Amino acid sequence: MLSRTAIIALFASAATAATVAVQASNYGDVTYYTPGLGACGQYNTDTDYIVAVAAGTFDNYPGATSNPNNNPICGKQIKVNYQGKSVTVTVVDRCAGCAGAADLDLSPTAFSQLANESVGRLYNAEWDYV
Ligand SMILES: *[C@@H]1O[C@H](CO)[C@@H](O)[C@H](O)[C@H]1NC(C)=O
Numbered sequence: 001m002l003s004r005t006a007i008i009a010l011f012a013s014a015a016t017a018a019t020v021a022v023q024a025s026n027y028g029d030v031t032y033y034t035p036g037l038g039a040c041g042q043y044n045t046d047t048d049y050i051v052a053v054a055a056g057t058f059d060n061y062p063g064a065t066s067n068p069n070n071n072p073i074c075g076k077q078i079k080v081n082y083q084g085k086s087v088t089v090t091v092v093d094r095c096a097g098c099a100g101a102a103d104l105d106l107s108p109t110a111f112s113q114l115a116n117e118s119v120g121r122l123y124n125a126e127w128d129y130v
Contacts, residue, residue: 028054028102030080030122032111038093040074044107051078052093052105059094068094077130080104080114082122087113088130102127 033052035044044050053073058064061073068074079088087110095105104127108117115122 025126025128026102027124027126028098028100028104030082030104030106030111030114030125031098031120032106032108032117033095035093035107039068040071040092041069042092044092046107047109048092048107049087049089049110050092050107051080051089051110052095052098053078053091054098054101054103055094055096056101078104078127079130080106080110080125080127082114082125085114 034046035048035050035052037043038050038052039058058068058071058073061071063072065071073091076091077088078091079086087106089106089110093105095103098105104125106114111117111122114125
């Protein structure tokens with residue numbers, strides 16, 4: 001039989017492991033824009049599954065330097081979930097107009113997978129790096 005203390009210790013270590021394994025999601029507003037030459041240095045169009053992340057997220061991403069083309073966030077994939085729908089997009093740009101640090105600006109086609117473009121802004125959508 002395990003002592004009461006040993007059982008508590010087991011629960012404590014299991015809880016710690018779970019905390020380490022679960023990555024916190026990000027919540028932000030989602031809008032869409034007309035892509036062109038992005039901060040990552042490549043051109044994209046309305047129908048590409050791409051995203052511009054908020055300037056703060058872009059600039060503070062680990063490894064970011066003064067040359068945005070070399071930002072390690074470029075090419076990362078993000079899965080956005082909103083009201084039972086989801087879309088996976090690739091980071092290609094920096095959104096200077098995004099007010100919230102976790103706001104995302106999608107291509108029109110990517111946005112359309114989550115809601116009608118006429119909605120314009122999706123509040124508090126959940127997202128994570130894939
Ligand atoms: C999107 O909204 C517009 C305007 O309300 C509507 O005319 C159109 O049919 C909608 N499109 C879809 C795919 O629901």
